[in-house]
Amino acid sequence: MRGVAGTPASSGGGMTRMPTSLDVTDFGAVPGSRSDAGPAVAAALAAAAAVGGPVVVRFAPGEYHLWSEGAARRELYVSNTVGDDPAFRVKTIALLVESVDDLVVAGEGARLVLHGVQTTFAVIDSRRIRVEGLEFDFAVPTVVDATVVDAGVEEGRAYRRIRVPAATLFSVEGASIRWHGETLGSGEVAWSGRDALEYTQIHDPAGRRTWRGSNPLFERVRSIRPAGERDVRIDYEHAEEPSDLGLVYSMRSTTRDHPGGLVLDSSDVTLSGVRFCFLHGFGVVAQTSRDVTVEECEFQTPPDSGRHSAGFADFVQFSGCSGQAVVRDCLFDGPHDDPINIHGTYLRVTGRPDRHTLELEYPHPETAGFPQFSPGDEIELVDRTTLQAITSATVRTVRQPSGRDHDRPLRRIVVTVDAELPDELVGRAAAENITLTPAVRIVGNIFRNVPTRGVLVTTRRAVLIEQNRFERTEMAGIYVSCDADEWWESGPVRDLTIRGNEFIEPGGPAIFLDPRNTRCDPGQPVHSGVVVAENRFMLDGVPALDAKSTRGIRFRGNGIVRHGPATPDVVLRSCSDADIEAGVELEDAQPPESPVQSPAGESHA
Template sequence: MPAPFDVTDFGVLPDHDHTDAAPGIRAALHAAGAVPGPALLRFPPGEYHLWPDAARCRELYVSNTVGDDPRHRDKAIALVVEAAEDLAIEGEGARLVLHGLQTTFAVIDSRRVRLSGLEFDFAVPTVVDATVVGAGVEAGRAYRVIRVPAATLFSVEGASVRWHGEVLGSGAEAWSGHDALEYTQIHDPARRRTWRGHNPLFERVRTVRTVGERDIRVDYEHAEEPADLGLVYSMRQTTRDHPGGLVLDSSGVTLSRMRFRFLHGFGVVAQTSRDVTVEECEFQTPPGSGRHSAGFADFLQFSGCSGRAVVRDCLFDGPHDDPINVHGSYLRVTGQPDPRTLELEYPHRETAGFPQFAPGDQVEIVDRATLQAVASATVLRARQPSGRDHDRPLRRVVVTVEADLPGDLAGWTAAENLTRTPSVRIAGNTFRNVPTRGVLVTTRRAVLIEGNRFERTGMAAVYVSCDAGEWWESGPVRELTIRGNEFVDPGGPAVFLDPATTGCDAGRPVHSGVVVTGNRFVLDGVPALDAKSTHGIRFHGNGIVRLGADAPDIVLRSCSDVHVET
């Protein structure tokens, strides 16, 4: 029987205005995590507010966020589970509202942790969803009326709009920006499609004024009538200063029946963790809120994980990047002091600062141009950043292996940790209002993508890359099964196998062992499967319906051992 705890026993009161619940929740988490056996911490139904002023702060380096930028070393975290074992946190009906810029939760250095039932949202989301509710031409000038959700804060300053966050305890605003901010994606509720595109809302502006509590009228210097009535322009800045949630150096972690109404920064990241499950969760804005963006970037990211990564029966609606991405990290080989030592570096500006290797791990060296293996070895020791401080260089890793490697590896090769690659099951999920891909996956262990529904993704629905030159996300797939899914009108190939090589050689494939079976494809001008440099493709038992523009059902580039049955 787990030891019971309740946050109200630590002075936390639900539905208590905007009182900061962070200190009491911190105390409750500490007490529940300190017991020697299983523990259960309960959040009674109601609304809880958490401010960054009293939040736990940690210096952390997280994949695909801000790299080693010193301005963003410290992350404010609303709910921290640290060094815990056999802990369950339950909160059906509990709504946690975050203020400012924070990570919703972090599970760090923990084993067998389960979070269930909690709902996370932000009082002021860092994405502005502006709907065009009026448009036309008056007195020879075009105009638009845009409506923003009640949660969006703004002020009109001359012929400009300043969007901003709340005023914090320090007296400073959490964030601010003007007009179109730095990035825009567009949502069409009528066609139920979302894409990245041009933002005309604040071009050639003559005047700006408020015409209601949430309506802003923008008049222009030109007379071209706007043709975007009803569209939603989702605008944000581009700095991913926080992970939306974090599972770090932990194992046996389950997120169940969680509701993520908004995630600031870079989604929920599972990093260098083992056996992580996300089940029956919703990534979607609150109904009736007027908001459309539930995430600042990706929804779920598995980086350098091992064991099993499972995502099942979830709803992914309204991200600003890919809903699910599973990958490792290639490090560039920059030096070779001796036959058993490699000097490596993080080459991408958004990923750096965390450890990659442990003694006994298997490392593979690949040619960056072809992604073909040129050597492999067992790690003996590594000098590398800790992921928790900046006492060591944040981009540099030195690895010593147990056997001699070929010489002259610097400059043209990259290294991957083969040990930190998970098997993956993605099943029973729904993907909608996605501007990019639905699922990105690059791992050499078994991958099953089964029984999902992909609705009008802006790009490919399932994307398999492997690249040592741009995002540096490793590695090849060796056993990928895609079965029983429904692909509805994707913006790119429904299944896209596209390793980032500079040349194609059917005799030296990057990917292998791909089975696409029992799926239903509803397509308009795109193929069901587009594959490059892949050996052993089986495409059978699939149904293909063409909506409009024709296209080949299958496109193959430098592939071998392909069997197709229609």
Template sequence: MLDVSGFGAVPGRPDLDAAPAVRAALRAAGAVAGPVLLRFPPGDYHLWRDGARRRELYVSNTVGDDPRHRDKSIALLVEAADDLVIAGEGARLVLHGRQTTFAVVDSRRVRVEGLEFDMAVPTVVDGTVVAAGVAAGRAYRVIRVPAATLFSVEGASIRWRGETLGSGAIDWSGRDGLEYTQIHDPAGGRTWRGPNPLFDRVRSIERVGERDIRIDYEHDGEPADLGLVYSMRPTTRDHPGGLVLDSSEVTLSRLRFRFLHGFGVVAQTSRDVAVEECEFRPPPDSGRHSAGFADFLQFSGCSGQVVVRDCLFDGPHDDPINVHGTYLRVTGQPDRRTLELEYPHRETAGFPQFSPGDEVELVDRATLRAVASATVRSARQPSGRDHDRPLRTLVVTVDTELAEGLAGWTAVENVTRTPSVRIAGNVFRNVPTRGVLVTTRRPVLIEDNRFERTGMAAIYVSCDAQEWWESGPVRDLTIRGNEFLDPGGPAILLDPRNTRCDEAHPVHRGVVVADNRFTLDGVPALDARSTHGIRLRGNHVVRHGQETPDVVLRSCSDVRIDQDDTGSET
């Protein structure tokens, strides 16, 4: 066993950058053959961006190939490790400056357990309206921000900022409502995306306490948002919040993520990844309501089995769980065995997609119908680790002759890099979007979860070669034993983004929805499109408020609903 304190890490010292000691401890752990335990004793460890490891990495759904953000700062970097456990019950890692909390790269059989991760100055500003009214004919609000939020009043404007780094630079800054806002109602337990009125027609701003800010307006309309929280942030996803890259048999257990900057924990082109008994939630009684800058968990191009169980997801700025592959657009066809491909979405580029022997499927982008399949023989593609080769384009040679004229209207998916999925026993709350997005052709089981008032559909099954380019179809999806409480959209939405539907050639197949409980207001329990073989049984629907059909079907076939399964109760 190794202990970080043996390398100079001292808990409880905010003035001491623990990054060099942590780096030394990880280096020593990597040099030991066989199983290794690296322990963090209880206490707070402060890790500054200046002392973090830096790697050029390209990560799905972040900043694509933008050269300004190619280098990532990583607080806890595990590289080329085998049989490593990092344990830290009672240990909290506090990040100073925008960083990836941890990265597991090119490793096998790694377990990270017990640690808590937070950011000293989160990149989301949570402003709670603690007073509002009209005085002397003008409207006003008093907003309260968390103690961790740094700001200055500059005339009739507020400047939010991050910490001052060792270089003297300010880590980040922005003004007023920043670039994005979502609204949280603590009393109603609901979060949604919407306009931000805090900085409309401002007359004056003054600081009226350590954490309170009074905003006076040019109008006399009395604000009706007392108690609401406006969560404001920039929109550049310059880092993944955590990263599992090109690794296998990685388990994240009993971790507490108090804030994830950038794009959540991303597992990319990895195999057999488990997230168990983790908590994604801001610190209690901190005045903070946002635990993430975007998604919480993203699985991109993974294989083997993905497991997410017994976790709490509370306060993201996007979807808590998203499992998908990536469609690449076919742009050229030099010969019958060669395809020129590209990453079409600006937020995803720069990493490899294929290995020799991988099976690929070509689909018609309009119908999402498969038109050909083949096996990869070779690929010229980006490495994901440098910019020496083109970051957006790839060339793939396959083992069989393909039809001519595929460019423009088809897309390619690597079907080898598609995982089976189990999502079980989790709680989703204060979510502005969907709870779970999943698109994979291997078996998916979503069971015994509780979805509380998601802003949109609780479970969303897409498949898209037009906008986000997240592949692919589902073939074996079971949703059972879950509780859906007042979702903002259909509780379960099967909505592939094909622009032409053909019932004879559906996108999705094999969906079982069984023994779930739905409490709904004006939305269906299931809204399905272009899906074959839907089975509903043993579900219970309780309705209040606006009536709407329990099941909505569009271009679906072979649907079986037991007579009393979705009978409503009011």
């Protein structure tokens, strides 16, 4: 699809022709103006949809402002956001590509600044779409980055002076701070919250680490007063001298009311060279789409902005996708959750009215409302405690939510299948659509200032994670789960190659194979076919590999440099047929019979 921007391209029917070129300035967009460019952008995209063939919509270099009041609105249900909460069913979208084929949206040197709370872009029901060169940012990000620039004790009381970025809006109200978004045309502010908000992570610029933790800024406060345009002085009731000079407290709410970007029910979609300076909500989500590529993109705040948080949660998520999921040559710096997460969705079995019918439900409150099956898809039922397959069948018919309205129950799905179903599935089993599982390539990326894991992946098709650099992730660099109890993110791995990567001082096992089965049998593993080869590990008190319930691990040709306490290079639990190079200490600890809880700090908040 690269050729569409400047060379002849196919319209899909075998005929090749030069693409039509449209410029948003021809539809009234004025680069450099703070007036709303949204209507002009929407008009250019509508004209592109009417062309009926290859078309390029261009943004001339400059800054464009997109305001939420005039933006497109769609009722949409997106994985890992707000589930079926009716308060957030309608999403506001700054740049909407809908029901279009063979389109390039190009804008090297163009900066799109969003006002209010919005999804940056959405590609819906479209094919062969390429978005390249644009930069997205928010006028007022919904994360507050507060840096401690001075601290000490005066007259027997502790104090801090915090500094916030120029983009952050606030007002001091007594002994409290109200953080808020812009005032919109309606007179309402886009968002607001007080003091520490609901969630905090801490960034240490000197140590180049980011972690989740408590927030002492607003504990036992005596007074708060402005101390300059962007500084606030906080005085305390105690005399304990603060020890956090230079640290950045990144604060936000926990409501993921929008996806940061969205690729929905689309195919052959590429994001190339796009710069995401901030994503509100839940990252760029590719949902029930096929062949999606994210290449040469940057997820990072602008230099010299005083900001450190480029994302409200994850950066990139693939949910229920198929074909190829590719992420290559990207920079991921400063998320509030996992930079990359690729998974399916387990549904709880709640009924079996007859031998060919299943009643299913979305069990997690943050995921609901979108369709899971089409006739002809293969469904697999697994035991929730062992994650072993019970049976599989082909879907014949399905009644389910549309993902675009609330006319049908948003949590309930009923499927009929071609095979007879066994007894005793209710409460015991979970169901997965194993047709919607992608092959994955994650190559040449950099992960930096990550408070969680670098990559989460659960899919049974081939996965290659190669030549990436994981810098001081606070948890595992690569995390392979699969659970039907907590987040219900489905999928065993069957063919996973982790090769030629660099892991620098991760806070947890560099590679963590951790299926959430509560009953383990080495003869019936959850995962299999894992190769860890030719990687370089720089470790401080953690193993290079910690694996549970996995068959056929091959760990070879890896270089390990250690400092800190002595720790085994590899830890294996309920694993079989492992080929581990000499010098590795193995543990044969049995997992507990009671449900396994997530390690401290590993929530998806």
